[in-house]
Structure formats: C-alpha cells, structure tokens
Amino acid sequence: xxxxxxxxxxxxxxxxxxxxxxxxxxxxxxxxxxxxxxxxxxxxxxxxxxxxxxxxxxxxxxxxxxxxxxxxxxxxxxxxxxxx
Ligand SMILES: [Zn+2]
Numbered sequence: 001x002x003x004x005x006x007x008x009x010x011x012x013x014x015x016x017x018x019x020x021x022x023x024x025x026x027x028x029x030x031x032x033x034x035x036x037x038x039x040x041x042x043x044x045x046x047x048x049x050x051x052x053x054x055x056x057x058x059x060x061x062x063x064x065x066x067x068x069x070x071x072x073x074x075x076x077x078x079x080x081x082x083x084x
Pocket of ligand 1: 013038042
C-alpha cells in the first residue's frame with residue numbers, strides 16, 4: 001500500500017519518526033515547521049499515527065484544523081510544547 005503522502009516536504013513516515021522529537025522540542029525550527037505543515041495538510045497521519053494518533057489529532061486542531069481531540073491528548077501536547 002502506498003497511502004503515504006508528501007506534504008510540506010516530508011512523507012508521513014518521516015513525520016511520525018520526528019513526532020516524539022517534535023514533542024520533546026528537539027527539532028530545529030525548520031523541521032518543526034515542516035512537521036506542522038505536513039500535519040495541517042495530511043489526513044493520513046491520523047491513521048498512521050498509532051499511539052500518536054490522538055496527539056496528531058490534537059496537533060491538527062492546534063494548527064487550525066477541525067478535528068476533535070481527547071482533552072488528555074491536548075493537555076499532553078500542551079505540556080510537551082511548554083517544556084523548555
Ligand atoms: Zn501524513
């Protein structure tokens with residue numbers, strides 16, 4: 001199957017690889033904005049996200065898309081993004 005999309009210069013698998021670094025704040029500004037750009041424009045990551053699915057959904061919501069997200073995931077995301 002090849003449902004992966006390239007959005008913002010990254011494939012879904014590349015975004016998911018970077019997601020924990022993103023949440024830890026370990027990405028460069030450039031990489032971070034690529035991840036955000038991808039998530040804002042990609043529905044597939046919510047499916048590929050696995051354990052990150054809820055976080056991806058929360059991210060998409062923060063980025064201005066209209067997805068419902070469990071508040072626990074949003075909180076986890078807020079915590080992650082406010083660290084450091
Ligand atoms: Zn994707």
